[in-house]
Amino acid sequence: MTRAVDFGTAKLMPDTDRPRAWLLTVEGAPQSYVDLDAPAHLEFEYARRIAHVLDTAAASAESARAGAGPDVLHLGGGALSLPRHVAATRPGARQTVVEADRALLRLVTEHLPLPPDSGIELHAADARAWLESAPPAACDLLVADVFGGSRVPSHLTSVEYARAAARVLRPGGVYTANLADAAPFGFLRSQLATLGTVFEHLCLIAEPAVLRGRRFGNTILAASREELPVAELARRCAADPFPARVEHGGALARLTAGAAVVRDGETAPSPVPPEGAFSIG
Template sequence: MDPARGGRLAGAVVRVEVGHGSAELVADADRPSAWTLLIDGTAQSHVDLADPTHLEFEYVRRTGHLLDALDPAPPAPLRVLHLGGGAWTLPRYVAATRPGSAQRVVELDGALVDLVRARLPADGLGLDVHVADARAGLTEVPPGSCDVVLLDVYAGARIPAHLTSVEFLQQVARVLRPGGCYAANLADGTGARTLQPRRTPLDFARGQAANAVAVFPEVAVVAAPDVLHGRRFGNVVLVAGGGDDHELPLDEVARRVAADPFPARVEPGEAFAATAAVVTDKTAVPSPRPPRGLFGQ
C-alpha cells in the first residue's frame, strides 16, 4: 500500500497541524489497514480502510447497531447527515452496509478534511463533504430531507455550547423526514472537570435528554450501566425521533448492545432526563471536560 494513501509501516504515526489543534494518525498494531485519529491527544476516530464495517469504539458500535436496526431486512439506502466528520468512520460504515445511501458530512476543520482525504481516502463512496460549522451547515439542509442526523462534534474534548440547546434540536427536527432518527454522542459522568456549582454526574446528559423529550416523540439513551449509574465518565448515545406510526427500533437496539463485548443498556429518555431543565441558547454551556488522563486528556 502507498503510505500516503492509507498504507504504512508498523507503528507509524502521522502528525499534522490542522485548523483546530494537532492531529495524529496512529497505526493500529492489531489491524494492518487501520488508523486512529487523535486531535490534541483525544482519540476522535478509528478507521479500518480494508474493513469499514469494523467499529472499534464502543459508542460508535452502538450507533452502528441503531443504523442497522432502522431497516434491518433488506438494508435499504438512507439519507444521512453527519454533523462532525472526524475520519468519516460512520459514513464509511453506512456506505458499506447500505450501498447507494446519500450522505452529507459537515466538518468545521478544513485542514482535517484535507488530511482525511489524503491519508484515509474514501474514494467512490459518494460522500458529500462540506466545510462548515455544524449548526450553520444544518440551516442549509432542506426540510424533511434526511432519514438520519448524527451528531459527533467535539472541540477540546467538549461539545460546543451552541450544539447543546433545544433550539439546535428544533433545527435537527426540521430536516428529518416524519419518523426520522437523530443520534448524538454525548460524554458525561463522574469525575468531569467543570466550574458549574453543585453539579452532579450526568447533569449535562440529562439536560440533553430533556431537550430531546421536548422536541421528539420518542427518546432513549444508550450507555454502559456504570456510566448510566454515574459511577464513571463515558459516552452516552442519545437517540430520538419516531412519530407518525414510525417507532424507533429500541427493543432491537437493546438486544444488540446487550450482546456486545462491552454491554450497554437502553433507558427511556423521559426517565433518564428526570427533572432536568430544558437547555436554551441562553443557558447552554459546553459539555463537561473529561477527567484528566481519560481519552488521552
Template sequence: PLPDGSGTTVHGADAREWLEATTPGSVDVLIADVFGGSRVPAHLTSVPYARAAARALRADGVYAANLADGAPFDFLRPQLATFATVFAELAVIAEPAVLRGRRFGNVVLVASHAPFDTAALTRRCAADAFPARVEHGAAVARLVRGAAPVGDDEAVDSPEPPDGSFGIG
C-alpha cells in the same frame, strides 16, 4: 471511508448551520458525533439546535448524538430535557457503569418523532463486544428528574473529561 454506493452522505460543515439550511424532512438518519477538542460545542446543545435537527428529519427519521458526561449528569439531564421538547421518543445508550454514575463516559442520545424498536436496540446493544444498556420511557424520565431545557443563552460546552478518560490526560 465509506464504500462507493453506500447511500450515506457525510457533510463537513458546522452542524447547526448545515441543519438550518437543510430542506425540511430530507434526512433519514442524523448522527451528531461532534466535538471541539474533547467537548460538544455549546451551540449544539440548545433547543434551537434540537429544533433544527428535528426539522431536517423525515417523520420516521432518527437522530443519534454522542455525548459524554458523568454523575450527577449535569450536562446529560438538560440535554434530554432539551430534546424532549421537540421529539416524542427518546432513549439513551451507555455502558452500565456510566449509567450507574460510577465513571465518566459516552452516552448516545437517540431521538425520533416516531416510536422506534427499543427491544431490538436493547438486544443489539447487550450483544455488542462492549455491552451497553438502553434506557427509554420512564427510565429516561427519571434520569431527567426535572432538568430544564437549554436555550441558546444558557448553553455551555459539554464537561471536560476527567484526566484519564478516553485515554486523555
C-alpha cells in the same frame, strides 16, 4: 504523523496489528479508528452503538421507500469511520458529512481516502449553520458526533438547535448523538430534557458502569417523532463485547426529572473529561 489542524493538533497513528488501520486523535482525544481494508469495522464501542441505531433506522427507511437506500447526514466527520461503515454495509446510502475543521478534512482525505463510489459528500462548514440552511425533510438519519477536542460545542446543545435538527429529518427519521458525561449527569439530563421538547420518543444507550455513576463515559442518545425499536436495540447492545443498556420510558423520565431545557443564550459545552478519560499517549 502529526499535523496542526484548524482546532488543535491531529495525529494519525498506525495500528501495528492491522496493516492499513489508523487511529485519529485531536488534542490527545481519540476521534476515529479506520481500517481501510475493512471499512465496516468499528473499533470504538460508542461507534458500534451509533451503528446499531443507524442500522435499525435505515432498515425502516428502506422498507418505507421500497428498498431505496437511506439519506444520512453526519455532523462531525473525524476520520469518517461511521460514513465508511454505512457505505460498506448499505451501498445504496447517500451520505453527507459536515465537518467544521477544513484542515482535518484535508488530512483525512489525503491519507485515508474514500473509495470513489462511496456515495459520501464532504463539506467543510459549521454543523448548526449547515442545518439551518439545509432544506427541510432532507434525510432519514442524522448523526451528531461533534466534539471540539473532547467537548460538545455549546451551540449544539439548545432547543433551537434541536428544532433545526428535527426540521431536516423526514417523518419517522431518527436523530442520534454522542454525548459524554458522568454522575450526577447535569449535562446529559439537560440534553434529554431539551431533545424531549422536540422529539416524542427518546432512548439512551450506555454501559452500566456509566449509568451507575462509576465513571465518565460516552452515552448515545436516539430520538424520533415515532417509536424507536428499543427491543431490537437492547438485543444488539447486549450482544456487544462490552454490553450496554438501553434506557427509555419511565427509567429515562426519572433520570430527566427536574432538568431544565437549554435555550440559546444559556448554553454550555459538555463537561471537561477527567484527566486520562479518553486521552492516548
